[in-house]
Amino acid sequence: MQEYTQEQINQAESRGIEISTDVKEQLFEYANLIGEKEKVRALVRNLADAVSQADSEGVEDLLDDARMDIQELPDPTIGKLELRDYGYMEEDMVPLRKEAALDYHRMGSKIYRLGSAGSKGEYASKEMIQAHDGLFGMESQMWERIKDNNLDYAEENLGAFQEPMSVIEQEEALKLYDAGADIYLITNFSSPMYVTERMEIERGPEHYQMSMTELERFRNLEWEMQKYPQIQSLKEANLLLGTRRTFGIYQIRDD
Structure with a gap:
C-alpha cells in the first residue's frame, strides 16, 4: 500500500x-x-x-x-493493511490489538483470536484474550452495527423492551440462563442485546443484565422451591411453578 x-x-x-x-x-x-x-x-x-x-x-x-x-476504526492504532501483513486475508474481521480487544470484550462484543496463518478460532474469553500474543478481530458486521447503534435483532425480543434492568454477575447469569431466563449483555446500544447461547456468558464479560421484574420472579422461585423438595433445579421450578406459558412432558406413574 x-x-x-x-x-x-x-x-x-x-x-x-x-x-x-x-x-x-x-x-x-x-x-x-x-x-x-x-x-x-x-x-x-x-x-x-x-x-x-x-x-x-x-x-x-x-x-x-x-x-x-x-x-472510526474500532482500534485506530491498526488497520487492514497490518492485518493482511500479519497473515489474515479474509474480509470478515476488523483488527484489534489486545488493549482494544479487552475493552470491547468488557462491553459485550465477541472477540476472536486471529492466527498469523489466516486462522480464526472461536470467540474468546477474557483469559483467552490475555494469553494470546497475536492480533484479534471483531466481526465486520458487528462493527457496522456498533457504528450505526442499530442492532438488527428480532423485534419480538427487543423491539418493545422498555423495562428497568438489574445488573447480575456472570455466575448468576449462567444459572438464570440455564433456568430459562432472558439475559442481556451490557452495552451502549439503545436496545438491550440479547444473549443467544450459553457460551456468550461463559466467555463473556463479568456482568450482565436482565429485567428487574424477571429477576425478582426467579428469586421468588428459589424461595418457593424450599416448599417442594422434589423439585431439583431452578429450571424445573420455572417450568412447574413459574407464571410463563411453558410446557413440559412428564410420565405419570401409579405407585
Whole structure:
C-alpha cells in the first residue's frame, strides 16, 4: 500500500502539483490504516485538486475527513493493511490489538483470536484474550452495527423492551440462563442485546443484565422451591411453578 500511495502522489506531482511532506505523511498513515486503494486514490486526487487551486481550507477539510475515517476504526492504532501483513486475508474481521480487544470484550462484543496463518478460532474469553500474543478481530458486521447503534435483532425480543434492568454477575447469569431466563449483555446500544447461547456468558464479560421484574420472579422461585423438595433445579421450578406459558412432558406413574 505504501508503494501504491507513492505512485498516486507521483502522478499528482508529475502534473506540477507540489504536495507537502506533512500531507504526504498523513496520506501514508491513512493508506496504512484504511488499506483500501480506491479510498487512497480518491483522497490523493481530491487533495491534489485542492492544492492546485491553493485551497488551504479545502486541504484541511479533506485531511480532517481522513482523520475521522481513522478514528472510526474500532482500534485506530491498526488497520487492514497490518492485518493482511500479519497473515489474515479474509474480509470478515476488523483488527484489534489486545488493549482494544479487552475493552470491547468488557462491553459485550465477541472477540476472536486471529492466527498469523489466516486462522480464526472461536470467540474468546477474557483469559483467552490475555494469553494470546497475536492480533484479534471483531466481526465486520458487528462493527457496522456498533457504528450505526442499530442492532438488527428480532423485534419480538427487543423491539418493545422498555423495562428497568438489574445488573447480575456472570455466575448468576449462567444459572438464570440455564433456568430459562432472558439475559442481556451490557452495552451502549439503545436496545438491550440479547444473549443467544450459553457460551456468550461463559466467555463473556463479568456482568450482565436482565429485567428487574424477571429477576425478582426467579428469586421468588428459589424461595418457593424450599416448599417442594422434589423439585431439583431452578429450571424445573420455572417450568412447574413459574407464571410463563411453558410446557413440559412428564410420565405419570401409579405407585
